[in-house]
Amino acid sequence: MEISPKTRLRTHRYIGILSLFFLFFRPLTNIFNYYNILPFALEPIHIGRIGALLGAIAFLTGGGLGNYLSEEKSKLAEIHTIVILAGLLLQIPVLAETEPNPWLNWISIFGFIFLISGWILGRRVFPNRRRILPF
Numbered sequence: 629m630e631i632s633p634k635t636r637l638r639t640h641r642y643i644g645i646l647s648l649f650f651l652f653f654r655p656l657t658n659i660f661n662y663y664n665i666l667p668f669a670l671e672p673i674h675i676g677r678i679g680a681l682l683g684a685i686a687f688l689t690g691g692g693l694g695n696y697l698s699e700e701k702s703k704l705a706e707i708h709t710i711v712i713l714a715g716l717l718l719q720i721p722v723l724a725e726t727e728p729n730p731w732l733n734w735i736s737i738f739g740f741i742f743l744i745s746g747w748i749l750g751r752r753v754f755p756n757r758r759r760i761l762p763f
Contacts, residue, residue, distance in 0.1 A: 633696045636689060637754070644686035644712075644750070648743060650679030651719060655736070658728075676723045683716045701753050708749040715742030 654676035661670060690709070694702045718739025722732045 633693060637693055640686055640690040640693065643682055643689060644747075647679050647682035647686050648747060650675050650682060651743065652740070654679065655733075673723060673726060676719065680716060680719055680723055683712070687713065687716075697753065704749060705753050708746055708753060711742055711746035711749060715739045715744075715746055718742060 654672045657670040657672040657675055661672075687709070694705045697705060716739070718735055722729075722736040725732055
């Protein structure tokens with residue numbers, strides 16, 4: 629069964645957004661747990677690992693979509709892939725440790741910068757006329 633490129637792009641987009649949501653929500657869970665804002669305890673390690681797993685799945689669903697693009701957009705999609713993978717790789721040391729480590733948290737923040745810039749590059753591959761965000 630062959631999945632159309634449009635469907636693959638949609639699944640890639642939604643899984644990637646979910647991955648970024650979980651990865652960005654991971655540091656906030658410490659704040660929520662510290663101030664008892666939520667009625668249940670969230671484990672930041674598990675939330676981050678779910679985000680990293682979804683990121684790997686998004687990478688697999690996005691593979692081969694560059695074949696349907698022009699030469700310029702294909703190069704931009706390759707840069708998008710490299711930058712997003714670099715951001716995900718910088719998240720791995722924090723997700724591997726169970727105890728908080730300030731140095732690893734700084735590496736994670738540096739990885740978030742890569743993830744945001746890669747997401748913005750991915751948004752530039754397919755221009756969406758209906759979007760509200762300037763990037």
